[in-house]
Amino acid sequence: MPTEQLIASGQFLHLSRFDPQQFDTPVDFTLKNGTQVHISSPGIIRFDPPSTTTRSLVFSCGVHGNETAPIEICDAIAAQLLTGKLQVKQRVLFLFANLPAMDIAERFVEENMNRLFSGAHSQGQGINNQERERAKELELAVAQFFNDETTTHERIHYDLHTAIRASKNEKFAVYPFLHDKPRNKQQLAILHACGVSTILLSESPTTTFSYYSTNQFGAHGFTVELGKVQPFGQNDMAKFQKVRDTMIRLITELDPDFSAFNPEEMDIYRVNQVINKHFDDFKLHFADDLPNFTDFAKGQVIASETDTTYKCEYDGEAIVFPNANVAIGQRALLTVVPTKI
Ligand SMILES: [Zn+2]
Known part of the structure; x- marks a missing residue:
């Protein structure tokens, strides 16, 4: 060597x-x-x-x-x-x-x-x-x-x-x-x-x-x-x-x-929803290039698949790491809400 x-x-x-x-x-x-x-x-x-x-x-x-x-x-x-x-x-x-x-x-x-x-x-x-x-x-x-x-x-x-x-x-x-x-x-x-x-x-x-x-x-x-x-x-x-x-x-x-x-000086969020993909028809209800931490209003549909729609549960709930192309069973989306520590 x-x-x-x-x-x-x-x-x-x-x-x-x-x-x-x-x-x-x-x-x-x-x-x-x-x-x-x-x-x-x-x-x-x-x-x-x-x-x-x-x-x-x-x-x-x-x-x-x-x-x-x-x-x-x-x-x-x-x-x-x-x-x-x-x-x-x-x-x-x-x-x-x-x-x-x-x-x-x-x-x-x-x-x-x-x-x-x-x-x-x-x-x-x-x-x-x-x-x-x-x-x-x-x-x-x-x-x-x-x-x-x-x-x-x-x-x-x-x-x-x-x-x-x-x-x-x-x-x-x-x-x-x-x-x-x-x-x-x-x-x-x-x-x-x-x-x-x-x-x-x-x-x-x-x-x-x-x-x-x-x-x-x-x-x-x-x-x-x-x-x-x-x-x-x-x-x-x-x-x-x-x-x-x-x-x-x-x-x-x-x-x-x-x-x-x-x-x-810091923005702190906690994870609210971990949304996993269960079916091939899993779909995100927002643009492919929407930036991480874009927030939605309560009740807005953010993703759907066979039998299920996923909605925001809070005003200001934001999306992170969306990826509809993951394998079945894996995480396709996280949502986060502001919090303090
Ligand atoms: Zn990475």
Whole structure:
């Protein structure tokens, strides 16, 4: 393995995609600044500083292969760490999730990976495709990373995405269901520093990656949506400066000081309806390009299928993640209503 080439170029993602056999067996090396680097498999790289740490950070991207902006952000930061332009002060794990889907510029090859966590990869049909296999491998990488802590650390996992459609609130985060635990306002302040001021509180267990880390490891996990899908190289990176800067501060500063949570600066919603598709004739009753967070009046029909019409239950109820093309049994639409925490 030409480690020198990787350190000189920083091109971890490129090698993972186009020369993956280099990482078929785990690779370990130490950078000049003392940072330990561990590559457990293509697309999975971890940095441990030589000094004492207090925070374990997981940044995953490309769970949907065509959501390129987060992939480019993580790739650029990992390259700066490898080449020594930046130095970690905290433990960090980068996960470039669905490499084959990146190659074909699609959301997934066979199956939506963000419905396969918390063991869902092994249920039903079992591990019979690369998405299921990879979801299991990613879970294991996260588990090992958190379990290797020597003291109690603050655990953060941002699973970074971009949405299929435009959004009235361009950047937003889904805060997974915490069961009976309280929501953490300081974490929302960090998201605000990322330029993410719209938060959607999930109120049930799911099979998403962020729920896995939150539920199994007590991490502050979020599914972070950073804007609209664009092909590689066509993202306006200026739009992501705040999130990139905040990620770098979390990685390179021991105790970064973010401004306190201010409810005035944030729009917080709770999920009201989770609408699953049961029949092939499932249909949305609004335009295909209607932005996320567009709201409706109480009683308005938003979707229908055999035997059922779905209506808004509140004035101001808004739609998020509509997708009539999902498989039968999967979520086709969420509705949300404003709330406070
Ligand atoms: Zn996504």
